[in-house]
Amino acid sequence: MRVVTLAAADDVAEWRAAARGLLAAGVPPAEVLWREPGAGVADLFAQPPVAQPPVAQPPVTMPTGTTGGSAQIRVSRAFLELAGRAALHRDPQRFDLLYRLLWRLQRQPRLIDDAADPDVRRLHDLARAVRRDIHKMRAFVRFRELIEPDGTARYVAWFEPQHHILRANARFFVDRFTAMRWSILTPAGSLDWDGHTLREGPPASRAEAPAGDAAEDLWRTYYASIFNPARLKIGAMLKEMPRRYWKNLPEAALIPALVAGAQAREAAMVQAGAIDFGEAPASLAAVGSAIAACRHCAIGGNGTRAVPGEGPPDAVLMIVGEQPGDSEEAQGRPFVGPAGQLLRGHLGAAGIAAGDCYVTNAVKHFKFTPRGKRRLHQSPTASEIDTCRWWLDSERALVAPRLVLALGASAARGVLGRTVSVQRERGQPLALDDGSELWITTHPSYLLRLPEESRAAEEQRFAADLRAVAQRLKGIGA
Template sequence: MTGQSALGLQHVRLGTYYVVPLAASDDFEEWRDHARRLLMADVPPDRVAWTEPGGSAGDLFSHGDRRLPVPGKDAQPPRVSKRFMEIARTVLLNSDPARFSLLYRVLWRLQAQNGSIGPRLIEDAADPDVRAMADMAREVRRDIHKMRAFVRFRVVEEEDGSEHYVAWFEPFHHILRHNAGFFTRRFANMRWSILTPRGSLHWDGETLREGPPATRADAPGGDPAEDLWRSYYASIFNPARLKIGAMLKEMPRKYWKNMPEAQLIPELIAGAQAREAAMVAKGALDMGERPQTLAAIDKAIHACARCPIGELHNTAVMGEGPQDAAQGFSGLMIVGEQPGDQEDLQGRPFVGPAGQLLDVHLAQAGIDRGAAYVTNAVKHFKYVQRGKRRLHQNPSAKEIDVCRWWVESERMIVRPRLVLAMGASAARGLLGRTVSISKVRGEPIPLEDGSELWVTSHPSYLLRLDGAGREEQERLFARDLAAVAARLAQLA
């Protein structure tokens, strides 16, 4: 029985199954060579079983042929995109036994020419196979990061008096070899061993050797240096910044037993609320008297480090507006989320892409930006460094609440008749609670000082959209600004 294949060759006999035993669980080149040969011999995915050391082909393939087929002389080599190769190398390190079949199935489908099934398949994030690959790759990358972050060496004194550092780690996936280069570069001058249930690495300062799997009993216990490390960790632990959920997500309990400082975590968590209450009682978190001028606020926010954002390498960005704003100009106050990269560099609010889009819509609505006081709910740029780039991160609710002091101080001095909050963060900074933009937009919210709050989306949100979604959200944004302009005219 024959049929046309993805490569244009003839299918193998329907009853022929192939079992492909792999010599290593993490050898991408070995898998690639076998997959290439199977593709060129036109063997479909449902006729192949991949086995790794210690694995089984299952009952269906128990009598399969372990001799790989020989491709025909006219067989064409498979077409493989660079994107597929990059993802596949990472996916192969996953511990899921189905990864080999998944990769071969996607590779087979990439050879087709009909519609989205073909060379463009790897770009289809909605495809179940492509999504499964992405999930597996994400798990591997996370495990790689965890190993680099949570390996802890303990010193062992050898018979000759030299020091040897030994660490125990339990990876979820086959990442040991992949991480070898990182540790040889990071600890090039140390003699060390990393022991895991999947294998071991040994570095003598010049040569890296691989060893067999180990057990926890093979690793040493504590050493005197760990007392110093625990003392340091306890001294820098800040209860005011404790987020248990985020901490457990980043450092799951699985890793605690191998980290000396982790032994203190339960005790530090238990006492965190009491310590924070004591700090408040002593006035350590008191913001002091409110500044009485915009210039005083400007000076104060540059010295503010009451939340983690203020400790980043950034510069506080003060609000700006017409000269009469400092005397209470009774006009419009526009509040955004936080400064962006360009705002941080230039020291002015809304001068980047979001600010440019805002200017366009303000002009279309007939609102003079120069006549409005423009500021942000959070005064510093929150970001994460990726190489030379600084990528925006949303401020947390607690960070917004800390910075609310400054926004309230600005509003008390400026005394606007109408406040426009752009985005949920800005709304929280003015209301002290989170609201749904879709539920409150387009209607005034009375504030305690008699002014009105109007809420709309943030221009940066519009910039992240495209197509029909962008058009609809820009329409709503323009409608909100038109309503604000009309209300300002009524209040004039």
């Protein structure tokens, strides 16, 4: 067994040199044990870059070790780039994985393209986690001003990376904050930039970083002022700003209260921007005439034809979509395109007669992006949905359905006036102020966009939602 001890946990250059020698000697992966003693202290720019091999270089060649042979071992650029990232992961087995892949690549040159191979999958997983950690450090480092004894300012930040990314991120911070004197402290090491030279320092503790500075109150005020409750998606926010980073972000203390008050603030914003539409239309025909002339939002002025709802004026079930599509705008009727055909098929299968339903949309004009001769669907904004809600409320008041089926998040917002999670609320009744019930499911166009392998399962869920609505219709005697 050969034991290779690296000088630093992120020293990819040393690993490559050692791996080259082992390959030359014909040493198989099972006979190599890789160890790392920890990061050393050195000048960052006194050695070659270790995290990102220059992409302009040709693939690295290494001798085979064959006595007197001239064959060369070629290592692809794709492998080197992935390995350079994966080597910064905290997985203690990462260097074993890299050498095992390097060994196998000599016999299987296209191995790196095999996404089903367990080693290749693991390599991509490690590289992806490191890329994410690098991005999070760049996004969430917060410098705080510290006045030094000579009266000059130094900006100090505390960060807790998940992987060995400190040195890999050094160039970014030097280029971004060249004119500042700053230090980044982490449990694994530190960086100090004096405006001319970057140096590494030893590991640090949170207590060595300033707890705050005078600018943070101003920053919190700014953050609160730009927090838009109408665009709040908690799941997406937590994905982009995981809770583990909150303790080092001054604005994070505001987030729970901002989230808790988001719906009230959103309602206030909608009310403040409310448009005076005048008296409510007295008939569905009046609604149709009024939406044709409506120019209260940009969609109404884009030159497309308004598409009114259609169906029995006393329908028990009202079905609400997002907006008319290309086919609907061309014919002036709702749900006549591919999504409408899919919807009608599922309604019939659930035992719901499409002709007995009043069908309409939350937004009455077609919002699109031109692409050559085609018009590609573009989702309406929350503001546009809220503006058009006046017409949907008018239709609901005139038809007075017992049940309302909202297809997708935009339709649900059009009915409720707020954003909801379709996946969380689907398949169950929500009581509305007028005594009717709202049922939410996905929009059929969503099913049409899914790849074949996942579409079947989602169609089954869609069908189950419609069967639940059909059962409820029977329960109320419709």
